[in-house]
Amino acid sequence: MFSILIVEDDFGTRKLMTVVLRNAGYRPIPAEDSAQAMDLFASEKPSLVLCDIMLPDQSGFRLTEQLRRIDPDVPIIIVTAKHAPADKHYGFMVGADDYMTKPVDEEELLLRIKALLRRAKVASEQKLAFGELELDYTKMSATVNGKDCDLTQKEFLLLFKLLSSVGKIFTRNELMEEIWGDSEKNDHTLNVHVNRIREKLDQVTSIEIKSIRGLGYKAVKTDG
Helix, strand or coil: CCCEEEEEECCHEEEEHHHHHHCCCCCEEEEEEEEHHHHHHHHCCEEEEEEECCCCCCCCCHHHHHHHHHCCCCCEEEEECCCHHHHHHHHHHCCCCCECCCCCCCCHHHHHHHHHHHHHHHHHHHHHEECCCEEEECEEEEEEEEEEEEECHHHHHHHHHHHHHCCCCEHHHHHHHHHHHHHHCCCHHHHHHHHHHHHHCCCCCCCCEECCCEEEEEEECCCC
């Protein structure tokens, strides 16, 4: 179940949004100010944030900036009575993904939440992390302990494929077809690429690429 942090100081509005979200199948997490919101964000790790601007302790703009520094990927929707274009522009500048003005249409709010959660899910599926190793498909980049790992495009695609289904055996034909298509028929190329990946990931102890005799390869988690 997706959880949604509601940062709203008005009791009536906060209660209404809590009911609307719960009825829509979400788990609402209400907060009445930014301090409480920060604590709940850390402990609950919500899937999405709904944030008012006019909060009693600091502005929602400031809170949005803080949340965005903690988690660059969490979807944030500013919901406010401020209609001025300058406020809307500033909201996006500090990191909001969407901006709605009160009174909000409940159905539209739910549709926007659904769209942002879908986008966030797709983005998260483009990233893999195993201990010290992180892969980002959108950037075609791999890092080990935060440092870039110099993989070629084919090496990255091959590694991402193996790590996307840890424990699954991929046949040589599957991997050749997926990574090289019809452009390469010699599976010696596959062996060379796997060996290069192993060399470049020699410091990674959380994952290992194993050869399955007569079949192909699979990635396995280790105790490292």
